[in-house]
Amino acid sequence: MLEKENVKRNILLNPGPSTTTDTVKYAQIVPDICPREKEFGSLMKGLREDLVKIVHGDPEKYTSVLFCGSGTLNIDVCINSLLPGGKKVLVINNGAYSARAAEICEYYGLPHINLCFPVDQRPDLAVIEHTLQSNPDIGLVHTTHNETGTGILNPIREIGDLAHRYGAVFTVDTTSTYAMRPIHIEHDNIDFCMASAQKGLMAMTGLSFVIGNKALLEKSRNYPKRSYYCNLYLQYEFFEKTGEMHFTPPVQTIYAAIQALKEYWAEGEEAKWTRHTRVFEAIHRGLARLGFKNVIKREWQAGLVVSAVYPDDPNWDFDRIHDYCYDRGFTIYPGKISSTNTFRLCALGAIDEPDIRDFFVVFEEALQANRVSIPVMYNQ
Numbered sequence: 525m526l527e528k529e530n531v532k533r534n535i536l537l538n539p540g541p542s543t544t545t546d547t548v549k550y551a552q553i554v555p556d557i558c559p560r561e562k563e564f565g566s567l568m569k570g571l572r573e574d575l576v577k578i579v580h581g582d583p584e585k586y587t588s589v590l591f592c593g594s595g596t597l598n599i600d601v602c603i604n605s606l607l608p609g610g611k612k613v614l615v616i617n618n619g620a621y622s623a624r625a626a627e628i629c630e631y632y633g634l635p636h637i638n639l640c641f642p643v644d645q646r647p648d649l650a651v652i653e654h655t656l657q658s659n660p661d662i663g664l665v666h667t668t669h670n671e672t673g674t675g676i677l678n679p680i681r682e683i684g685d686l687a688h689r690y691g692a693v694f695t696v697d698t699t700s701t702y703a704m705r706p707i708h709i710e711h712d713n714i715d716f717c718m719a720s721a722q723k724g725l726m727a728m729t730g731l732s733f734v735i736g737n738k739a740l741l742e743k744s745r746n747y748p749k750r751s752y753y754c755n756l757y758l759q760y761e762f763f764e765k766t767g768e769m770h771f772t773p774p775v776q777t778i779y780a781a782i783q784a785l786k787e788y789w790a791e792g793e794e795a796k797w798t799r800h801t802r803v804f805e806a807i808h809r810g811l812a813r814l815g816f817k818n819v820i821k822r823e824w825q826a827g828l829v830v831s832a833v834y835p836d837d838p839n840w841d842f843d844r845i846h847d848y849c850y851d852r853g854f855t856i857y858p859g860k861i862s863s864t865n866t867f868r869l870c871a872l873g874a875i876d877e878p879d880i881r882d883f884f885v886v887f888e889e890a891l892q893a894n895r896v897s898i899p900v901m902y903n904q
């Protein structure tokens with residue numbers, strides 16, 4: 525039996541991968557197995573069912589499909605696989621991750637409308653409805669739930685309702701809310717949502733999954749095939765026929781995900797969300813005490829990502845602050861807005877309020893060591 529040692533615990537405040545438990549890390553240390561064995565297939569079956577359960581999907585109506593890759597793969601898969609021939613994609617874009625979806629449309633040469641809204645604003649439902657009305661050929665509407673670049677929460681239930689009223693499929697990038705902020709796939713009007721194992725599930729990188737409506741998936745069987753490796757129907761069909769992934773799965777990552785799911789059910793949806801909220805509020809308190817400004821209005825934040833504006837202090841140097849914290853086990857992350865210089869602190873992962881208290885001790889030291897004045901200063 526392997527000697528289990530504690531692994532150095534780093535507090536990741538970046539927007540994923542997130543801090544994991546040692547039990548999840550060690551779940552990867554298993555005897556070698558060929559993933560084409562029945563034993564492995566039955567593990568994936570349970571995993572797929574659990575992934576649907578997390579978003580309260582009725583197993584008769586919803587299914588999940590696994591892929592080997594990072595979360596962006598899911599956006600690629602959904603968009604290239606779920607657009608009927610002769611139809612157009614509508615991307616509702618108020619941030620970096622929806623912009624990625626628009627780029628995917630460009631790369632595949634898919635007809636699309638990139639409907640942009642300011643990154644610090646919620647999308648305007650009236651404009652969305654008007655766009656749907658004047659473009660009856662829109663077959664797929666896509667947006668991001670928690671726009672991780674800023675932390676803004678988009679009104680997916682309302683957008684999904686509009687998409688459905690105009691006969692379009694609704695795909696939502698829930699990568700940074702799934703298994704954290706509760707989602708009810710049917711009530712939230714989602715046809716397809718997605719995530720990767722290293723964010724809300726607090727497992728390892730390399731496993732991504734799409735959860736969606738079986739009837740719509742079946743319908744996509746005859747849609748134009750735009751990718752070989754990244755086709756949703758092909759992967760689904762292979763799972764249904766054989767219980768296996770079409771190509772080699774990330775074996776050890778799957779063992780870690782199964783352990784992470786056990787820990788997810790043990791903690792419970794509500795308790796987990798309460799914990800993330802506690803961490804999020806502790807981040808806000810810490811930043812407010814030091815005088816940092818928020819990018820997104822507090823009531824619009826999804827409760828997982830805090831975006832703070834760089835102070836105007838000439839001594840502020842993000843990289844130096846980052847390195848100081850990093851050397852002491854805390855990872856902070858730059859923002860993803862082109863117009864403003866920001867950094868992010870996120871409430872993902874197996875962390876709790878005391879970790880944030882410890883972080884702010886180090887962060888304040890980092891400011892002092894760099895002679896950044898406290899409270900931090902802004903020119904306006």
Ligand SMILES: *Cc1c(COP(=O)(O)O)cnc(C)c1O
Pocket residue numbers: 539540594595596597621668670671672697698699700720
């Ligand atoms: C993390 C994330 C992704 C996936 O990014 P990868 O770099 O491919 O892991 C996609 N969408 C959102 C909203 C995310 O937060």
